[in-house]
Amino acid sequence: MPATSEAPDGRRERRKRETRQRLLTATRKLIAEDGAMSLRISDVTERADLGFGTFYSYFDSKEALIEAVVADAIGSAARAIGTKALEYADPAETASISYRRFVRYANDEPEVAAVLLSLARSERLFENALLPWARETLRRGIDSGRFLIEDLELALTSVAAAALAAIDGILCGRLASGAEIAGATMMLRGFGIDPREAAEIAARPLPRIDLTSAIETAAAPVRRSPTVG
Numbered sequence: 278m279p280a281t282s283e284a285p286d287g288r289r290e291r292r293k294r295e296t297r298q299r300l301l302t303a304t305r306k307l308i309a310e311d312g313a314m315s316l317r318i319s320d321v322t323e324r325a326d327l328g329f330g331t332f333y334s335y336f337d338s339k340e341a342l343i344e345a346v347v348a349d350a351i352g353s354a355a356r357a358i359g360t361k362a363l364e365y366a367d368p369a370e371t372a373s374i375s376y377r378r379f380v381r382y383a384n385d386e387p388e389v390a391a392v393l394l395s396l397a398r399s400e401r402l403f404e405n406a407l408l409p410w411a412r413e414t415l416r417r418g419i420d421s422g423r424f425l426i427e428d429l430e431l432a433l434t435s436v437a438a439a440a441l442a443a444i445d446g447i448l449c450g451r452l453a454s455g456a457e458i459a460g461a462t463m464m465l466r467g468f469g470i471d472p473r474e475a476a477e478i479a480a481r482p483l484p485r486i487d488l489t490s491a492i493e494t495a496a497a498p499v500r501r502s503p504t505v506g
Contacts, residue, residue: 293335296327296331296335297335299325299326299327300321300322300325300327300331300332300335300336300342301342301345301346301349302325303321303322303324303325304316304321304342304343304346305346305349305350305389306324307320307321307324308343308346308388308389308392309388309389312388312391313343313388313392313395316339316343317339318332318339318342321342343392343396344396344398344402346389346392347389347392347393347396347402348402348405348406350386350389351382351389351393351402351403351406352405352406353488354379354382354385354386354406354488355379355406355407355409355410357486357487357488358374358375358378358379358410358486358488359375359409359410359413361374361484361486362374362375362378362410362414363410363413363414367423367478368414368415368417368418368421368423368424369418369423369424369465369468369470369474369475369478370478370481371414371417372411372414372415372418372461372464372465372468373461373464373465373478373479373481374483374484375410375411375414376436376440376457376460376461376464377457377458377460377461377479377483378483378486378488379407379440379444380440380443380444380447380456380457380460381457382444382488383443383444383445383447383448384447385488386488387448390444390448391448393444394441394444394445394448399441400437400438400441403437403440403441404434404437407436407437407440408433408437411433411436411437412429412433415429415432415433415468416429418468423468423470424468424469424470425468425469426468426469432467432468435467436464439460439463439464440460443456443457443460458479458480459479461475461478461479462475462476462479465478465479
């Protein structure tokens with residue numbers, strides 16, 4: 278049977294996605310090199326090897342581009358962390374791994390993390406990336422009897438806020454190395470885990486998760502995040 282060619286509309290949409298991703302990738306690299314304050318649209322289009330006017334077909338402003346880059350990077354990191362953590366049978370270990378790896382984002386991608394914290398919608402962007410995975414983990418823990426959580430949504434909000442605050446604390450130097458372990462211990466104790474067991478789980482070695490590669494391959498097909506609701 279002869280191979281069918283891609284429909285014109287399909288090619289256009291694919292090219293639009295690829296062009297948008299080139300702009301995002303170029304911006305992320307420029308932010309990593311020089312920060313967001315000095316970012317110029319002309320630098321982005323030059324790094325992406327695109328015409329200057331192409332930019333405005335995808336973004337209204339530099340600020341919109343920066344927010345999209347952060348959302349893309351955080352979302353890719355969340356998929357990588359969430360997918361790996363959900364391989365563990367014990368919801369307590371899944372929660373510990375996820376929390377600690379998210380907090381370590383301050384060390385893995387400090388430039389992107391700093392830009393995230395500077396955005397007016399930082400909490401919402403972080404929650405959008407984190408909560409689908411966290412919700413699945415906490416539901417598993419509740420359904421299995423591992424977690425004693427009365428209000429799931431309040432617990433999710435508290436976990437996301439604590440993780441983002443810990444990232445901020447690490448970036449500004451207020452929190453020392455190992456803060457993610459203490460934070461994970463406190464979180465697990467709040468879910469009803471025995472204090473000694475919570476401390477033991479939170480101190481276990483973390484699995485290797487290459488967040489840099491996950492962000493760089495954000496345009497590739499990935500596992501969908503768990504259904505929200």
